[in-house]
Amino acid sequence: MIESSGHEGGHEAPRGFLRRYVFSTDHKVIGIQYFLTAVVMALVATVLAMLIRVQLAWPEKAVVAPETYVSLVTMHGTLMVFFVVSLALVSGFGNFLIPLHVGARDMAYPFLNMLSFWVIVPGCVLMLASFLVEGGAAAAGWTAYPPLSALGKAVPGSGLGQTLWLLAMALFIASFTMGGLNYVTTIVNCRTRGMSMMRLPLVVWTFLISAVLGLLSFPALTAAAILLLLDRHAGTSFYLPAGLVFGNETLPHQGGTPLLFQHLFWFLGHPEVYVLVLPALGIGFEVIAAFARRPPFGYRLSVYSILVIAVLSMIVWGHHMFVSGMNPYLGKYFSIVTVLITVPFSVLGLNLIASLWRGRIRLDAAMLFALGLVSAIGIGGLGGLYLGTATSDLYFHDSYFVVGHFHFTIGTVTFFGIYAGTYYWFPKMFGRRMDEGLGRVHFWLTVTSLFPMFLLMHYQGLGGLLRRTYDPTVYAYNAAARGLNLSITLLAFGLGAGQIVFLVNLFRSMFAGERTGENPWQATTLEWTTESPAPHGNWRREVPSAHRSPYEYGRNGGAEDFVLQSAEKA
Amino acid sequence: METARPPASASALAAFFVVLAALTALGFAAISWLPVVASEHGPGVDRTIVYILVVTGVLFLVGHAVLAGFVWRYSRGGTPEYRPLSPKVEWSWALLPVLALTVASEVGVLVIGGPAWSQIYGETPAGALEIEVVGKQFEWLVRYPGKDGRFGRTAAELVHDVRNPVGLDKKDPAASDDVVLRGALHLPEGRPVVVRLRSLDVLHSFAIPELRVKQDIVPGHLGRTQFRPVRAGSYELACAELCGLGHYRMSGKVVVEPAPEFERWLREQAGWFE
Ligand code: HEM
Ligand SMILES: [Cu+2]
Ligand SMILES: [Cu+2]
Numbered sequence: 098m099i100e101s102s103g104h105e106g107g108h109e110a111p112r113g114f115l116r117r118y119v120f121s122t123d124h125k126v127i128g129i130q131y132f133l134t135a136v137v138m139a140l141v142a143t144v145l146a147m148l149i150r151v152q153l154a155w156p157e158k159a160v161v162a163p164e165t166y167v168s169l170v171t172m173h174g175t176l177m178v179f180f181v182v183s184l185a186l187v188s189g190f191g192n193f194l195i196p197l198h199v200g201a202r203d204m205a206y207p208f209l210n211m212l213s214f215w216v217i218v219p220g221c222v223l224m225l226a227s228f229l230v231e232g233g234a235a236a237a238g239w240t241a242y243p244p245l246s247a248l249g250k251a252v253p254g255s256g257l258g259q260t261l262w263l264l265a266m267a268l269f270i271a272s273f274t275m276g277g278l279n280y281v282t283t284i285v286n287c288r289t290r291g292m293s294m295m296r297l298p299l300v301v302w303t304f305l306i307s308a309v310l311g312l313l314s315f316p317a318l319t320a321a322a323i324l325l326l327l328d329r330h331a332g333t334s335f336y337l338p339a340g341l342v343f344g345n346e347t348l349p350h351q352g353g354t355p356l357l358f359q360h361l362f363w364f365l366g367h368p369e370v371y372v373l374v375l376p377a378l379g380i381g382f383e384v385i386a387a388f389a390r391r392p393p394f395g396y397r398l399s400v401y402s403i404l405v406i407a408v409l410s411m412i413v414w415g416h417h418m419f420v421s422g423m424n425p426y427l428g429k430y431f432s433i434v435t436v437l438i439t440v441p442f443s444v445l446g447l448n449l450i451a452s453l454w455r456g457r458i459r460l461d462a463a464m465l466f467a468l469g470l471v472s473a474i475g476i477g478g479l480g481g482l483y484l485g486t487a488t489s490d491l492y493f494h495d496s497y498f499v500v501g502h503f504h505f506t507i508g509t510v511t512f513f514g515i516y517a518g519t520y521y522w523f524p525k526m527f528g529r530r531m532d533e534g535l536g537r538v539h540f541w542l543t544v545t546s547l548f549p550m551f552l553l554m555h556y557q558g559l560g561g562l563l564r565r566t567y568d569p570t571v572y573a574y575n576a577a578a579r580g581l582n583l584s585i586t587l588l589a590f591g592l593g594a595g596q597i598v599f600l601v602n603l604f605r606s607m608f609a610g611e612r613t614g615e616n617p618w619q620a621t622t623l624e625w626t627t628e629s630p631a632p633h634g635n636w637r638r639e640v641p642s643a644h645r646s647p648y649e650y651g652r653n654g655g656a657e658d659f660v661l662q663s664a665e666k667a
Numbered sequence: 668m669e670t671a672r673p674p675a676s677a678s679a680l681a682a683f684f685v686v687l688a689a690l691t692a693l694g695f696a697a698i699s700w701l702p703v704v705a706s707e708h709g710p711g712v713d714r715t716i717v718y719i720l721v722v723t724g725v726l727f728l729v730g731h732a733v734l735a736g737f738v739w740r741y742s743r744g745g746t747p748e749y750r751p752l753s754p755k756v757e758w759s760w761a762l763l764p765v766l767a768l769t770v771a772s773e774v775g776v777l778v779i780g781g782p783a784w785s786q787i788y789g790e791t792p793a794g795a796l797e798i799e800v801v802g803k804q805f806e807w808l809v810r811y812p813g814k815d816g817r818f819g820r821t822a823a824e825l826v827h828d829v830r831n832p833v834g835l836d837k838k839d840p841a842a843s844d845d846v847v848l849r850g851a852l853h854l855p856e857g858r859p860v861v862v863r864l865r866s867l868d869v870l871h872s873f874a875i876p877e878l879r880v881k882q883d884i885v886p887g888h889l890g891r892t893q894f895r896p897v898r899a900g901s902y903e904l905a906c907a908e909l910c911g912l913g914h915y916r917m918s919g920k921v922v923v924e925p926a927p928e929f930e931r932w933l934r935e936q937a938g939w940f941e
Contacts, residue, residue, distance in 0.1 A: 164912035167909070167911070237909070245909065248869075251911055253912065340822075342868060344828075347824050356885055391747050398760075425787075433776055439772050443768050450733055450734050454737060454741070456741045458737075465676075465680065468680065468734070475726075479723035482722070482723055483719050486772075488711065494907065495907045537676070566915040571918050572903050572905060574877065
């Protein structure tokens, strides 16, 4: 617990635009840099989604070529998961919030933090540049399964595009690892006086577990990517068996198996879902507490549930491979443990709902999105049962049911967490509020298009529509299901348009929003004890100590119904 | 301050949750979009799906009803009190969801889903017909062992798109009568079928929605799946694993016909080298 008594904090605020806003080591600036980078990448990923939807609504017009379609799907998924949600939610909010919440003047390693951001920037550039190279961007799906991703002959995007994809992912992993090290160290070692682990705001717990999961699982992807690069460029055969034939020509590889990659990928891929979803739930807890004026229901239960989820998430990766030919007993094991994840998840969901009980709810935009998030966890979590149960996954695997399902979990829960967090912490970031009216318009446009859109995809899955298909009219059996494609595309356009309202609000409010004071929401956690925007070093005076639980709402009744975590006990 | 009515936004949000839950439940009618079941284990798969629909439907409706109710009820003002729960109360609260969900989900995996899973991956039933399906970009090749009932040797070096699509070895006597077909699979009604699965290039997935069959084909591995078609008819064979730019059009046909007709059809097929 360092620096808890330092007066001016260790460091002076740097002078000069470059040191302050570009090559800054201030965790708040870095958090905002990550967030804005994610906004740019989100614009690209959303445009790709719209192109996908245009093609699916009017397949007879062949708006894009088949090889382009596969690239679009691959890059949309990759960008959204790793360069939008990971960056905005985990890197963005994590950086901004952790030191403020635990009572530290900055991250444990500020320079490493700056480095992590400046490593992701070329990663973004490489990803985007891959659209321009010969053969186009990577086209093996966001899962990058070999042999498709290993052999240039297999698909046009498997040329330079796939190499750039792998290099960009390597930069992403490097950046994410530096960030994760910082999170764990800061949360474990840099807490202020009195901030015991069980006094941490829940969102900090979710960042901690998310970072630990990331650190444990990303090395598997790193290894997988290195082996894939070697197979592609050094003639090795980690993933390539003997006897592959392309155009009457037998390739010289021998001895490898594509299944190795699948195991390595999902050893990361499944925990990655929780790396993203847990912080969104954490934000949900913070926002719901502040706007229901109640401590979150069952703090301890929630912490234990998060820990159980973390443990389970490391041992269930095989549920992505039920039909890959794995031993049926192994499949059964993966099925049994996978569906158990529903248990801690529903405890978290019920705790979120129960936090409203006997509260005094105010439905500001942040709260609207937090409640939308609760609903989305319900849909996403329950949808997981269909896929985790091996027997039904047999039918749903690689169908639009899966597409609908993961858009609710890693798509909607995370985005709603980002939105709730943005409306809620914007005052602390910029000293101004976002416009409430626009915020509500944004919420209603979003939920009325997004929920039906991704729900309909589940039903398409029931009708057997397969994912990653450029033109579903090739088959007759899916006619009912694909009949929904036009409606879904129109809903997608509506959803896209709704997000413009958010962008306008975001950038306008940065410069013209109503100014706010220290604690506009009358919330309890430590970030609200400093001015808005928080200064360099976070507190001009001494770093506050934690004297009580982070959520003492409804303390005295009346107007001042809360007690700051830093308030000394009488 | 307790006011009589919640603000409009709370009513709207509560209404949204209720409508969402209702529409979701109504959408379960899409279960009728499941293609007809034409295999013996198929009803077991469907039963598992229906079981989960019921369980999740109930949980979803109840959860959203409570969520909507709380939003509506507690937006009317009031003075919340700070009353942290004792660990004991917390644990006893958790007991109900923990038990309910553990039981509901594991019943789905073990009791409802278990039998169909064992049927698909269990012992091969006696008297099964063995055939081979080979996936390649972007075509299905089907091989029957021919009159001798044995699959002849194949080798990757012998593969030629036109002249020898699965790479049969002419020198192996067992190979000469092997029947190789493009894009179509004939199966006898009522007899168990074992399919050997091979890929020549990338991953594919052998999927016949009507038969509730889906099995990835991994290059370098000899895959396998089994089922018993119980309903004559013509069905579609789809590739369910992204295999390149032509993945979407890698379709095929499955003809299930009464056993005598199947036998007659098979006798009429000439071996690839005959
Ligand atoms: C703007 C709203 C969005 C729309 C309209 C949309 C639409 C789609 C569609 C239609 C597909 C399936 C394409 C296919 O399989 O042929 C897809 C794939 C995917 N989407 Fe989205 N999406 C949206 C937002 C998101 C978000 C927020 C995420 C966040 C994680 C996301 C992650 C993915 C992933 C991982 C895939 C799978 C890519 C693959 O198959 O390799 N999407 N999206
Ligand atoms: Cu998973
Ligand atoms: Cu294929």
